[in-house]
Amino acid sequence: MPVTAPARIGPYRVERLLGTGSFATVWLGHDPALDCPVAIKVLAENWSHDLRVRERFLDEARLLRRLAHERLVPVHAVGELPDGRPYAVLAWADGGSxxxxxxxxxxxxxxxxxxxxxxxxxxxxxxxxxxxxxxxxxxxxxxxxxxxxxxxxxxxxxxxxxxxxxxxxxxxxxxxxxxxxxxxxxxxxxxxxxxxxxxxxxxxxxxxxxxxxxxxxxxxxxxxxxxxxxxxxxxxxxxxxxxxxxxxxxxxxxxxxxxxxxxxxxxxxxxxxxxxxxxxxxxxxxxxxxxxxxGGAHPDRPRPRVDRSPAPPQRTGRRFVTAGAGLLAFAALATTSGDAGPGRPGQPHAMTAVSGPITVTLPAGWRATGTGWAGQYGDDGDLEPALVISPDPGRWATDPRVPGAFVGLSPSLARRTTPQGYLAERPHADCVAAPVRRTRQGAADWVVAAFTCPSGRPLIVEAAGLAPGRAGLLYAQVVPPEGGGDGFVDALLGGVRLG
The missing domain is CATH 1.10.510.10 (Transferase(Phosphotransferase) domain 1)
Incomplete structure (x- = not known):
């Protein structure tokens, strides 16, 4: 399906499409202030609600801006579309790749x-x-x-x-x-x-x-x-x-x-x-x-090759992870059941959210929303189950002041990697990592990695574990509320159950 060009992205007039990738679309635009062409890189819509992908997208722009070197692509500005997707305005490489x-x-x-x-x-x-x-x-x-x-x-x-x-x-x-x-x-x-x-x-x-x-x-x-x-x-x-x-x-x-x-x-x-x-x-x-x-010889003058053995055969039977592959996207369609409770995850009578076999006990005042784990498909071709929970799920992906969590279950991920290996695919570039810890909570033995960040969300927690009975890999990304720490995270993980 062809990509429809927007008329404008922020203050920039869009001229034409330059290219599309798994995580972003790049447009040729015109900067009215500098009166010059620019490349505008926009995060793909299907990844817009994933904190990890959004962070990695913005990390690239911040890194290039911070280094500001003539051998690296210059960044003029960053912005956000009305739908919350970030974009980066880069110098246009008019000579191509x-x-x-x-x-x-x-x-x-x-x-x-x-x-x-x-x-x-x-x-x-x-x-x-x-x-x-x-x-x-x-x-x-x-x-x-x-x-x-x-x-x-x-x-x-x-x-x-x-x-x-x-x-x-x-x-x-x-x-x-x-x-x-x-x-x-x-x-x-x-x-x-x-x-x-x-x-x-x-x-x-x-x-x-x-x-x-x-x-x-x-x-x-x-x-x-x-x-x-x-x-x-x-x-x-x-x-x-x-x-x-x-x-x-x-x-x-x-x-x-x-x-x-x-x-x-x-x-x-x-x-x-x-x-x-x-x-x-x-x-x-x-x-x-x-x-x-x-030695006085022109580099193009024929010289003996080092080796004339047959070209290396194509390797098979090896798993390769392509650029950016494995990054999650999510939205979760959840139903809620149960009675309002005191507000700690895992307490009796608290509200719960359900997606497929996953049931998550909600903290007080939190809700669930979405449509499944975008980009993760099961053997039946359907999206694998996932939940987004937050006091305001609609704002969680774009507002760093809003706490929330993503919880997903993936049999396909369990077949290709381990909990620690899956978390390894999610480094937080500009954040300080706490020592990785392990904890037994609810349905799984969790590997937990916490990151303290200088901007945006001050604390991001990544957790993964194997569900019992080889049901799949459980993954949780948690942004705790202010004052919440390991206790809040462990209580939330303890409220993850499989039906």
Whole structure:
């Protein structure tokens, strides 16, 4: 179904659609104050009521605004539509994306190596500020005409700036919760990003840079699929394990210097410890390799390839989590029953809300509303059961002063992950994490992660557990009322029952 263009978004006139994704739509607009074109990124309607998705959307804009670097996409402003959806106003990348350019054919080797240097410089900016991008793909590398005011160090050939974009998966390294989020794009994400127990740091972006390089300089015309193979099934431990077999050298185009190929081989090592420590180290190694390879020879002059072995086969039987996948959306259609009670969750005679097999005892004055767990479908094709409860459910998603909670049950999630693994997909970038704790309440043994945040909602609690009898994974996101803490959260979790 085509997307209907709005006439205006805030004060900006909408010109045309630039693109759509799983979580946002991007429009080309006109800024009347600056008299220039802008890109307006709007959160998708089906995700608008999810606090996690809204927070991640706004985190990206805040992060880009805070860093304000010429190698990163500039953010002019943020706003909110009448329906409560946030939007971010970004500089328009009039030169399109690297994905667009590669679709027209391969770049000359010398141009590709120079571009790789510029991309690494942009990622190095993030690393200097303690941020890991975690989703470096051709679609996230943009080109913008250089401003007339000056060239700037972020400018590439042809009067363009090379910009790193789409930080929706980026996570401040300083935020340590003991949980990591397996997220990224298959073919570009590091092996450890698919392991909820692994630590994801700057070396994951080094792997992403190496895989971008393979797309720019490799023999294969299409995007790489999965990490380089670790050898035949009998080779031993899985990729990323200390005993795993090393990946074979990458297969590159004629004209790629052997010294550059060696840098890419190290960057795409399966073990993080075998890679360069960060993007700055990768960039320095690339520069040394180019200098060593030049020796008076032009980079495009044919040189021996490092390896002529068959191209890596497509990996199968492995679960990949695509960019942003697994983020919940919700709305819950609930019926209420019972008598009004004293107001603590779990107390006898309190009001209850029901969705499918889930029954939740409501705190005093709280209500339930919605239509099920948006984006989560059961084997029957119907939405999996969920509830949104709050003193004012309609305002909970948009007003940080309103407490509330989301409670959902998903058999499908229980088949693909664990409670701790599911919470690992939900880091809160600018918040301080309390130690993860476990508690037995009501229907499950819960894993609970609490985050104290400097803006917006001061406290957000994520909890997950396995329902009895393998009924599914129970998930709760709680914003307690002022003064509410672990006691309130535990009482609410204790009021979650399965019928």
């Amino acid at each position: 690297l994905r667009d350019r590669l679709a027209r054919g391969p770049l000359p080797v010398s141009d590709a190596v120079a571009l790789l240097d510029q991309i690494a410089a942009g990622v190095a900016v993030l690393h200097r500020h303690g941020v890991v991008h975690r989703d470096l793909t051709p679609g996230n590398i943009l080109f913008r005409s250089r401003p007339r005011a000056g060239s700037g160090s972020g400018s590439g050939a042809g009067g363009e700036q090379v910009l790193v974009a789409d930080l929706g998966l980026a996570k401040a390294l300083a935020v340590s919760s003991g949980l990591t989020a397996p997220a990224g794009t298959p073919g570009y994400m590091a092996p450890e990003q698919d392991d909820p127990r692994a630590v994801v740091d700057t070396r994951a972006d080094v792997f992403g840079l190496g895989r971008l390089a393979l797309r720019l300089l490799g023999d294969a015309p299409a995007d790489p699929v999965g990490p380089p193979p670790a050898g035949p099934p009998s080779a031993g431990p899985p990729p990323g394990h200390p005993g795993a077999s090393p990946a074979p050298p990458p297969r590159l185009r004629d004209g790629v210097p052997a010294e550059v190929a060696a840098v890419l081989h190290r960057a795409t090592a399966l073990r993080p410890a075998d890679r360069y420590p960060d993007a700055a180290a990768f960039r320095a190694a690339l520069a040394r390799a180019v200098a060593a390879a030049s």
